[in-house]
Amino acid sequence: MTTQILIAGFGGQGVLFAGKFLAYKALIEGKQLSWLPSYGPEMRGGTANCSVIISDDPVGSPIVSKPDILMAMNLPSLDKYEDAVVPGGTVFVDSTLIERKVKRTDINVVYIPSTKLAKDLNAPTLANMVMVGKLFKECKEIGMDNVEQALHKVISARKANLFDVNLSAIQCGFNYSE
Amino acid sequence: MSEKVLMKGNEAIAEAAIRAGCRHYFGYPITPQTELAAYMAKRMPKIGGCFLQAESEVAAINMVYGVSSTGKRVMTSSSSPGVSLKQEGISYIAGADLPALIVNVQRGGPGLGGIQPSQSDYFQATKGGGHGDYHLIVLTPASVQEMADMTALAFDLADKYRMPSMLLADGTMGQMMEPVLLPEEHINAVEKPWAVTGTGMKREHNIINSLYLVPEELEKKNIERFERYKLIEETEARYEAFMMEDAEYCIVAFGIAARISKNAVVALRQMGIKAGLIRPITVWPFPKKAIADAADKVKAFVSVELSMGQMIEDIKLASGCRKPVALCNRVGGMIPSPEEVIECVKNMQGGNN
Numbered sequence: 039m040t041t042q043i044l045i046a047g048f049g050g051q052g053v054l055f056a057g058k059f060l061a062y063k064a065l066i067e068g069k070q071l072s073w074l075p076s077y078g079p080e081m082r083g084g085t086a087n088c089s090v091i092i093s094d095d096p097v098g099s100p101i102v103s104k105p106d107i108l109m110a111m112n113l114p115s116l117d118k119y120e121d122a123v124v125p126g127g128t129v130f131v132d133s134t135l136i137e138r139k140v141k142r143t144d145i146n147v148v149y150i151p152s153t154k155l156a157k158d159l160n161a162p163t164l165a166n167m168v169m170v171g172k173l174f175k176e177c178k179e180i181g182m183d184n185v186e187q188a189l190h191k192v193i194s195a196r197k198a199n200l201f202d203v204n205l206s207a208i209q210c211g212f213n214y215s216e
Numbered sequence: 217m218s219e220k221v222l223m224k225g226n227e228a229i230a231e232a233a234i235r236a237g238c239r240h241y242f243g244y245p246i247t248p249q250t251e252l253a254a255y256m257a258k259r260m261p262k263i264g265g266c267f268l269q270a271e272s273e274v275a276a277i278n279m280v281y282g283v284s285s286t287g288k289r290v291m292t293s294s295s296s297p298g299v300s301l302k303q304e305g306i307s308y309i310a311g312a313d314l315p316a317l318i319v320n321v322q323r324g325g326p327g328l329g330g331i332q333p334s335q336s337d338y339f340q341a342t343k344g345g346g347h348g349d350y351h352l353i354v355l356t357p358a359s360v361q362e363m364a365d366m367t368a369l370a371f372d373l374a375d376k377y378r379m380p381s382m383l384l385a386d387g388t389m390g391q392m393m394e395p396v397l398l399p400e401e402h403i404n405a406v407e408k409p410w411a412v413t414g415t416g417m418k419r420e421h422n423i424i425n426s427l428y429l430v431p432e433e434l435e436k437k438n439i440e441r442f443e444r445y446k447l448i449e450e451t452e453a454r455y456e457a458f459m460m461e462d463a464e465y466c467i468v469a470f471g472i473a474a475r476i477s478k479n480a481v482v483a484l485r486q487m488g489i490k491a492g493l494i495r496p497i498t499v500w501p502f503p504k505k506a507i508a509d510a511a512d513k514v515k516a517f518v519s520v521e522l523s524m525g526q527m528i529e530d531i532k533l534a535s536g537c538r539k540p541v542a543l544c545n546r547v548g549g550m551i552p553s554p555e556e557v558i559e560c561v562k563n564m565q566g567g568n569n
Contacts, residue, residue, distance in 0.1 A: 061222055062222060065220065065222055065395050070395075071395065072393070072394050073393040073394070074391065075391055075392075077247070077248060077387070097475075098475050098476070098478045098482070099476040099554060100392050101388070101553075103553055
């Protein structure tokens with residue numbers, strides 16, 4: 039089984055961090071994986087995206103062009119990648135920042151006001167982790183296992199004080215229902 | 217027992233170099249290889265090594281020349297425009313028969329080009345690059361694990377044959393993270409009696425030099441060097457063959473292009489098309505024999521490259537043009553999709569070449 043995930047948003051929304059967290063979680067679970075960021079000038083305030091592939095087999099191309107899962111954290115990302123999602127795939131939409139609905143009818147759509155939920159948690163920069171929590175709820179193949187272990191890996195010792203708030207954000211997303 | 221860690225390709229090269237006994241790094245930052253220099257800047261001072269950000273790429277490669285003369289393991293890294301600047305120094309290092317590691321995390325060119333991945337420095341890496349008759353041993357990693365493993369190998373081969381070696385990577389290999397099992401510390405202590413380490417008043421001076429004003433001597437040097445190259449071509453060509461046993465269509469690709477091509481091969485097989493992949497791991501020496509043997513069996517080759525078609529010339533030479541060779545490529549930082557590769561193979565099948 040191979041799951042191709044594309045996370046896309048503005049630079050600064052924690053797109054790469056969310057991807058790295060998923061990558062560490064997969065590593066702990068003994069999966070094969072790759073994490074590939076977009077890099078370059080577009081990272082400074084513009085759009086940022088990252089490809090994460092989690093698989094039971096060795097990963098071929100690390101570039102996700104047809105995602106099974108799309109995490110759209112802003113409108114330009116949804117506009118750009120909506121059509122690329124494989125039929126039957128899942129799109130997560132930050133409904134605080136994206137007002138329009140998904141047009142496709144052959145994919146699963148999950149709306150979650152991640153940015154608002156993160157603000158309510160007093161953690162406005164963690165909309166990414168709220169959405170990741172929702173992803174764990176909806177995508178059973180990824181699931182909620184090993185979350186704390188993976189967080190320890192991805193949060194450097196210097197920033198250990200941010201562990202609890204990240205965990206809360208994930209739980210918030212996991213427990214959210216419309 | 218060490219365990220797998222997640223690292224960027226650039227960082228994996230840096231850590232692997234340190235574990236291979238490299239304590240001297242000279243460089244100048246450039247996207248998309250900067251993480252390599254940054255890692256060295258952080259680690260080298262802690263282990264008694266030397267990280268030096270030179271005033272330019274030209275200075276950095278000449279510092280490499282200097283340290284290499286003393287027999288120490290030494291490296292530099294850059295991306296395409298920076299590697300062009302280093303060519304004079306690389307030629308001198310080759311001309312002085314010194315080992316050193318040069319890393320090129322390629323980006324689109326020519327000129328300043330862009331910062332997205334490319335493989336368009338193939339000619340520069342494999343055909344010389346600087347002036348004079350010389351070669352580098354050129355390794356082409358296709359995963360973060362190989363970025364680490366081939367760093368150690370590149371140092372070993374450079375020492376063994378007294379010549380510079382190169383890791384020819386690209387922006388995706390440098391930037392991507394994958395699990396990597398870092399190599400154990402291994403300092404392959406090769407005797408370097410030629411090194412400039414001080415005579416201690418006990419031996420003749422060692423002289424490191426690439427200047428030979430007597431043509432007879434310079435000719436002899438060149439011929440000797442090419443005898444060594446011949447041996448390397450016979451013994452050190454490396455490649456991976458994937459689903460080649462019964463293949464009718466042979467894709468040839470290295471680095472990121474090989475990763476994409478593997479997806480294409482799997483998909484083509486599911487469609488009932490017998491495709492296979494030869495992935496050159498060394499592009500100098502080029503795995504000529506593997507290509508020549510494939511030419512006996514397959515109907516056609518497809519060269520998948522992030523260039524306007526450079527490696528394709530080596531495929532044509534190695535196969536003696538006995539079978540058609542198509543080019544499937546994207547350039548300027550664009551990357552071909554598996555679908556584009558599949559399309560190209562199907563076209564060959566239809567005889568549209």
